[in-house]
Amino acid sequence: xxxxxxxxxxxxxxxxxxxxxLLRIPSISSDSxxxxxxxxxxxxxxxxxxxxxxxxxxxxSTEGNPVVYAEKIIDNNLPTVLVYGHYDxxxxxxxxxWKTSPFEPVITNDIIWGRGADDDKGQSFMHAKxxxxxxxxxxxxxxxxxxxxxxxxxxxxxxxxxxxxxKQMLAADVILVSDTSMLASNIPSITTGLRGLGYVExxxxxxxxxxxxxxxxxxxxxxxxxxxxxIAKLTDDKNHITIPDFYKEVLIxxxxxxxxxxxxxxxxxxxxxxLGINDIHGEEGYSTIERVGIRPSLxxxxxxxxxxxxxxxxxxxxxxxxxxxxxxxxxxxFNIITERFINYFKSLAPSGVKVEVTPLHGGYAYVxxxxxxxxxxxxxxxxxxxxxxxxxxxSGGSIPIIAGFEKxxxxxxxxxxxxxxxxxxxxxxxxxxxxxxxxxxxxxxxFYKEFAEIMKK
Amino acid sequence: xxxxxxxxxxxxxxxxxxxxxLLRIPSISSDSxxxxxxxxxxxxxxxxxxxxxxxxxxxxSTEGNPVVYAEKIIDNNLPTVLVYGHYDxxxxxxxxxWKTSPFEPVITNDIIWGRGADDDKGQSFMHAKxxxxxxxxxxxxxxxxxxxxxxxxxxxxxxxxxxxxxKQMLAADVILVSDTSMLASNIPSITTGLRGLGYVExxxxxxxxxxxxxxxxxxxxxxxxxxxxxIAKLTDDKNHITIPDFYKEVLIxxxxxxxxxxxxxxxxxxxxxxLGINDIHGEEGYSTIERVGIRPSLxxxxxxxxxxxxxxxxxxxxxxxxxxxxxxxxxxxFNIITERFINYFKSLAPSGVKVEVTPLHGGYAYVxxxxxxxxxxxxxxxxxxxxxxxxxxxSGGSIPIIAGFEKxxxxxxxxxxxxxxxxxxxxxxxxxxxxxxxxxxxxxxxFYKEFAEIMKK
Numbered sequence: 001x002x003x004x005x006x007x008x009x010x011x012x013x014x015x016x017x018x019x020x021x022l023l024r025i026p027s028i029s030s031d032s033x034x035x036x037x038x039x040x041x042x043x044x045x046x047x048x049x050x051x052x053x054x055x056x057x058x059x060x061s062t063e064g065n066p067v068v069y070a071e072k073i074i075d076n077n078l079p080t081v082l083v084y085g086h087y088d089x090x091x092x093x094x095x096x097x098w099k100t101s102p103f104e105p106v107i108t109n110d111i112i113w114g115r116g117a118d119d120d121k122g123q124s125f126m127h128a129k130x131x132x133x134x135x136x137x138x139x140x141x142x143x144x145x146x147x148x149x150x151x152x153x154x155x156x157x158x159x160x161x162x163x164x165x166x167k168q169m170l171a172a173d174v175i176l177v178s179d180t181s182m183l184a185s186n187i188p189s190i191t192t193g194l195r196g197l198g199y200v201e202x203x204x205x206x207x208x209x210x211x212x213x214x215x216x217x218x219x220x221x222x223x224x225x226x227x228x229x230x231i232a233k234l235t236d237d238k239n240h241i242t243i244p245d246f247y248k249e250v251l252i253x254x255x256x257x258x259x260x261x262x263x264x265x266x267x268x269x270x271x272x273x274x275l276g277i278n279d280i281h282g283e284e285g286y287s288t289i290e291r292v293g294i295r296p297s298l299x300x301x302x303x304x305x306x307x308x309x310x311x312x313x314x315x316x317x318x319x320x321x322x323x324x325x326x327x328x329x330x331x332x333x334f335n336i337i338t339e340r341f342i343n344y345f346k347s348l349a350p351s352g353v354k355v356e357v358t359p360l361h362g363g364y365a366y367v368x369x370x371x372x373x374x375x376x377x378x379x380x381x382x383x384x385x386x387x388x389x390x391x392x393x394x395s396g397g398s399i400p401i402i403a404g405f406e407k408x409x410x411x412x413x414x415x416x417x418x419x420x421x422x423x424x425x426x427x428x429x430x431x432x433x434x435x436x437x438x439x440x441x442x443x444x445x446x447f448y449k450e451f452a453e454i455m456k457k
Numbered sequence: 458x459x460x461x462x463x464x465x466x467x468x469x470x471x472x473x474x475x476x477x478x479l480l481r482i483p484s485i486s487s488d489s490x491x492x493x494x495x496x497x498x499x500x501x502x503x504x505x506x507x508x509x510x511x512x513x514x515x516x517x518s519t520e521g522n523p524v525v526y527a528e529k530i531i532d533n534n535l536p537t538v539l540v541y542g543h544y545d546x547x548x549x550x551x552x553x554x555w556k557t558s559p560f561e562p563v564i565t566n567d568i569i570w571g572r573g574a575d576d577d578k579g580q581s582f583m584h585a586k587x588x589x590x591x592x593x594x595x596x597x598x599x600x601x602x603x604x605x606x607x608x609x610x611x612x613x614x615x616x617x618x619x620x621x622x623x624k625q626m627l628a629a630d631v632i633l634v635s636d637t638s639m640l641a642s643n644i645p646s647i648t649t650g651l652r653g654l655g656y657v658e659x660x661x662x663x664x665x666x667x668x669x670x671x672x673x674x675x676x677x678x679x680x681x682x683x684x685x686x687x688i689a690k691l692t693d694d695k696n697h698i699t700i701p702d703f704y705k706e707v708l709i710x711x712x713x714x715x716x717x718x719x720x721x722x723x724x725x726x727x728x729x730x731x732l733g734i735n736d737i738h739g740e741e742g743y744s745t746i747e748r749v750g751i752r753p754s755l756x757x758x759x760x761x762x763x764x765x766x767x768x769x770x771x772x773x774x775x776x777x778x779x780x781x782x783x784x785x786x787x788x789x790x791f792n793i794i795t796e797r798f799i800n801y802f803k804s805l806a807p808s809g810v811k812v813e814v815t816p817l818h819g820g821y822a823y824v825x826x827x828x829x830x831x832x833x834x835x836x837x838x839x840x841x842x843x844x845x846x847x848x849x850x851x852s853g854g855s856i857p858i859i860a861g862f863e864k865x866x867x868x869x870x871x872x873x874x875x876x877x878x879x880x881x882x883x884x885x886x887x888x889x890x891x892x893x894x895x896x897x898x899x900x901x902x903x904f905y906k907e908f909a910e911i912m913k914k
Contacts, residue, residue, distance in 0.1 A: 030766065030770060031766065031768075032767065032770065090772075091770055093852075097666070097667075103898075111470040153770075199769040199771065207733060207734055209554070209881060210551070210554075210884040210885065211732070211883075212882055212883045212884070213754075213756045213782050213784065213883075214749075214784055214852070214854030215749060215852065215853045217749065217756045217854065218740060218756075218784065219738075219739045219745045219748040219749045220732070220738055221737075221738035224758075224759070224760050227685070227760075228688035228689050229685075229688075229692075231685035231686075231689075232685050233689070275668070276664060277664055277665075277809035277810075278676070278811075279664065279678060280677060280678075281677055281678035281807055281809035281810075282677070283675060292672060292674065292676045295675055297670075298674075298675075299670045299771075299773055300681040300685065301670055301763050301769075301771055301773070301774075302681070302762065302764035302765045302772075303685070303761065303762050303764035304760065304761045304762075304765045305682075305760050305761075307550070308760075308761045309488065309548060311488075311611050312782070312817040313548055313610075313756055313759070314656065314756075314782050314855075315758050315759075315884070316758070320760065323770070325670050325674070325769070326669065327671055349796075350736070351735050351736035351738075353734075354735075359770040360768065396671045396673065397671030397672050398662065398671050398771075426667065426668075426669045426670075427666050427669070427772070
């Protein structure tokens with residue numbers, strides 16, 4: 001441990017500058033204007049991994065953005081860890097709310113500010129530096145493979161095919177991922193469940209052109225009013241989702257497990273204060289932790305239509321749009337849920353409008369049992385660094401490809417996340433505390449050590 | 458009449474070129490970037506009115522955009538007509554739907570295409586050219602005053618004060634306005650009723666920042682979902698507006714008058730085909746003509762919030778917005794209705810969000826009785842030109858200042874509109890058929906003649 005701390009101290013400025021070189025590349029996967037940045041970011045990762053000590057590294061093309069693959073095989077009889085991360089980031093809007101420039105990372109108060117600082121450049125880079133340490137100190141106890149993709153934020157579409165094609169190359173005993181959060185900087189936790197995801201765009205069309213709201217107001221369907229009415233009907237007054245059979249396959253959690261979950265540290269007052277809200281809002285009959293952990297949800301992520309400029313324009317627009325996401329739990333299938341949504345949503349439309357629904361992406365939920373050997377290794381690693389056993393938690397977030405890995409490669413993942421809820425991932429002012437970054441680098445080599453020992457037995 | 462037709466034939470190209478010089482100025486009053494264009498447009502009107510033969514013309518400053526005032530006083534014993542119009546136009550968005558450039562007017566198939574071609578540059582310019590004819594042919598039978606404002610599309614805010622200040626200068630026997638439509642190019646009609654207007658912007662705020670829809674989805678209020686639910690609650694399943702006391706002051710039209718209204722030519726099939734809709738949509742118990750003529754309505758004119766870009770971004774936005782308009786009928790007071798809306802709308806919000814409502818503008822409804830002398834003069838003028846008596850109709854649109862003129866100046870208006878429902882005012886591809894433009898110029902001098910005669914008696 002002392003060696004590791006010394007190594008970090010000696011190389012601290014270099015680690016940060018290397019991470020910043022990744023953060024400065026605006027690798028926004030959802031915006032096709034950033035295609036070149038995706039390549040630049042992949043190439044930069046390749047340089048950094050080669051410098052860290054991998055035997056070989058390739059930027060491998062896919063149908064979409066390339067995958068960075070690297071490996072260090074020291075002994076075929078030793079266990080193999082496949083590190084997964086992503087180099088793409090979310091868009092930055094609303095830009096006016098950023099206090100610093102999203103792609104000009106800075107450190108203030110020992111916190112890194114910038115898009116990707118946590119999700120997932122900061123977190124995945126911890127693995128590169130932990131690996132570098134083990135290589136330089138000659139204590140790497142496992143084979144290591146790295147796979148960094150550029151489409152996580154838009155559904156990892158190309159990575160499914162990439163995994164199908166490269167099963168042999170990707171063979172491993174566990175997939176190690178840092179793309180989640182822990183409960184607090186002094187409450188270590190490991191995410192054992194991820195929600196699945198469905199995401200659709202809907203379009204409601206009324207008349208064939210924008211209409212004067214005086215001459216036509218009251219006589220024809222206004223697509224915005226109609227869209228609002230349709231969205232409102234997706235939930236009832238107890239915030240249950242009303243799509244028929246939406247909950248049919250939902251895994252019912254035992255009263256015992258719910259009791260255990262309720263013991264996780266959680267302050268409703270702090271939660272509300274931190275978000276600046278007067279009250280929480282969710283499905284009747286469930287706690288906040290349950291609402292995001294074991295229950296599905298439905299959110300409109302975006303809506304637009306009609307006049308959005310300054311002042312007053314009286315118009316009935318021809319079209320209105322919304323982007324709607326579902327977070328799903330085991331054993332909801334996003335394809336089936338999306339189909340049920342489409343049927344139900346269309347049935348809500350009055351005859352004066354046309355409705356189109358475009359599925360944009362989806363993914364399955366994931367569960368990691370707490371007796372899985374790699375989970376036990378991770379638990380021990382956190383305990384050494386934080387002085388207490390990590391709490392197993394179920395995250396409300398989704399990393400659809402994690403369920404995909406299990407389906408395609410037959411490999412389970414352990415989600416060793418070091419993010420915090422205050423990191424504002426996907427939001428303006430994304431950040432990542434240096435303490436989390438360096439504690440991650442400290443924890444990861446211990447995982448390798450524990451995992452190699454467990455696998456020996 | 459022959460003289461008039463000859464005059465039009467001789468000057469046809471000049472009339473069009475003069476109108477185009479107005480249409481080329483992007484005088485969008487709702488956009489503060491166009492302040493200079495408002496002045497340019499007012500100055501151009503001044504030049505054109507002086508050339509047409511007024512004694513004096515001034516661009517008079519107000520708290521907002523200037524008013525163009527001109528007059529030709531021939532005899533204080535003769536009746537005086539005050540012509541009112543507006544030189545401001547609506548914004549052009551969505552720009553991608555325009556087939557021609559909105560401020561580069563062109564003529565194809567004998568139709569003028571461009572923003573303001575009808576509303577209201579094209580229509581108000583007919584009065585300048587009809588006046589010019591009467592001056593050149595020495596047959597002007599009344600005094601004439603012109604008042605052209607630059608804020609009609611944003612509520613005529615400064616014109617109320619302007620009228621208060623200039624009551625003496627504006628004294629007249631009737632206000633003549635061409636800013637409405639007729640039923641069809643072969644079915645003349647005169648608008649005898651205008652709806653009033655209320656217009657507000659609403660903002661719903663949830664958490665203090667955009668949130669990850671996975672980590673928070675289902676546990677906190679999503680301002681878009683909430684806004685949709687609140688908007689949906691503004692109408693019931695029979696499309697009645699649910700704001701308490703919204704209909705309290707609504708003028709109930711007699712069964713007899715409703716019967717007369719139902720005799721106006723109207724083809725539901727044509728209406729639906731022309732709009733490209735499968736079905737109409739409106740308040741139960743009323744016909745389409747009644748829904749826009751004698752009943753109030755509520756339309757969301759714009760909505761926005763969250764991610765509106767390409768692809769899928771999973772986010773719970775911090776804020777969501779909408780612009781909501783009401784069309785009001787006699788005797789609804791927009792101030793009272795706006796207040797009732799604000800109270801009701803805020804009461805619909807769950808405790809997890811904050812709601813702000815900003816009133817943007819408003820105006821009263823207007824009615825012109827069909828036995829009003831100037832109405833009779835207008836009726837005779839249309840009958841001469843079109844060979845049939847014009848139908849009195851109630852428009853769904855609003856020109857709030859018309860009710861203001863009656864309140865402040867004590868002068869009633871006659872709405873001699875020559876627009877058509879296909880003119881796409883406030884929409885992309887606004888247009889004005891040359892036939893309507895020249896028939897307007899033909900009809901107006903006859904009005905003056907009939908009006909002078911009626912007033913003599």
